[in-house]
Amino acid sequence: MKKNIVLVFCLLFHIYTLTAQTNIGVRFFAPTIHPFEEENNLLYSSKIDTAGKFLIEPGVVLTFENYADNNKVAIRMEQAFYKDGTKNWAGYTHIGLRLYPLRVGNHSFGIGLGPTFFYRKSWTGLNGYIADTETFKTKGDWQYKFVALSGGMEYSYAFNKRHDVSISFHHLQPKAFTFAVGYTYWIKVKTNGRRACNCPGFH
Numbered sequence: 082m083k084k085n086i087v088l089v090f091c092l093l094f095h096i097y098t099l100t101a102q103t104n105i106g107v108r109f110f111a112p113t114i115h116p117f118e119e120e121n122n123l124l125y126s127s128k129i130d131t132a133g134k135f136l137i138e139p140g141v142v143l144t145f146e147n148y149a150d151n152n153k154v155a156i157r158m159e160q161a162f163y164k165d166g167t168k169n170w171a172g173y174t175h176i177g178l179r180l181y182p183l184r185v186g187n188h189s190f191g192i193g194l195g196p197t198f199f200y201r202k203s204w205t206g207l208n209g210y211i212a213d214t215e216t217f218k219t220k221g222d223w224q225y226k227f228v229a230l231s232g233g234m235e236y237s238y239a240f241n242k243r244h245d246v247s248i249s250f251h252h253l254q255p256k257a258f259t260f261a262v263g264y265t266y267w268i269k270v271k272t273n274g275r276r277a278c279n280c281p282g283f284h
Contacts, residue, residue, distance in 0.1 A: 102148035102155075102270055108249060108263035110163070111139040117256045120211040121204065125166035136166045138253070142261065146179060155179040157193055161253070171201035173253070177232055187239045197231035199254055200224065216255055226255050233258075243267050 112129075113136045115122070122133030129135040140163020148155045157179040165171040177195015184190075201217070203224050204210045217224035233251025240246070245265040253259040 102152070102267070104144075104146050104245075104265050104267045104269075106144040106146070106245075106247070106263055106265035108142040108144065108247070108261040109140075110142070110253070110259045110261035111137050113138045113166075113253055113257050113259040115166075115254075115257045119256060120213050121209075123209060124204065124207055126168055127164075127166050133166070136257075138163055138165055138171075138257075138259070140164065140172075142251075142263070144263075144265070146265075152184065153181045155181070157195075163253075165201055165254070167204060167207060169202035169204070171199075171254070173197050173199045175231060189237045189239070191235045191237070192232070193234070193251075194230055194232040197228050197252065199226045199228065201254075228252075228255055235263075237265065242270055 115134050115136065119133070122128070125133045125136055127137045129137065140161055142159050142161040144157060144159050146155045146157045155178075157175075157177055159175040160172070161175075162170070162172045175195060175197040177193050177197075179191050179193040181189055181191045199217075201224050203219055203222050204217075205212070205219060205224075217226050231252040233249055235247050235249035235251075237245045237247040243266060245267075247261075247263045247265060249261045249263065250258060251261065
């Protein structure tokens with residue numbers, strides 16, 4: 082795991098040195114939606130409804146985004162940490178393509194897709210746990226699942242050329258989704274890049 086994290090940071094630095102526009106961000110979330118049937122929904126201790134379709138799973142997502150020469154295509158990396166429905170630690174690592182088909186003034190809308198590696202503290206020791214190898218595989222004290230295609234959508238508002246706020250809806254687990262609010266800081270901006278924005282100081 083530590084080796085993989087080091088490789089990810091090396092890749093981030095390499096991408097940063099090659100391309101033009103880069104931002105980092107943080108997203109906060111808590112309410113989650115589990116729309117599909119799940120064998121272990123009785124284990125959820127943070128559910129809002131009796132069926133276990135709506136839960137409180139608080140967490141944070143750290144993002145790194147790097148653009149091509151235009152302002153509509155980017156590579157995005159995400160690292161999430163949160164407490165799942167059983168109040169155990171969980172997370173995911175994601176890298177994908179982010180498209181921004183709509184940019185109007187201070188407003189933008191993005192859609193992202195790409196592979197995601199989900200993991201959580203093993204549930205095998207929980208009373209009543211039903212093994213489901215199609216959803217998560219177990220290795221030691223952790224369970225994991227690789228999903229080839231995962232992602233989300235996000236609306237952002239730019240206050241100026243460095244600072245954005247956002248609302249997003251994204252994949253949190255193989256069978257769950259969440260809403261998040263976030264902040265983005267642009268650490269590298271092209272003089273004539275990003276988008277046509279009438280916000281203060283955007284020149």
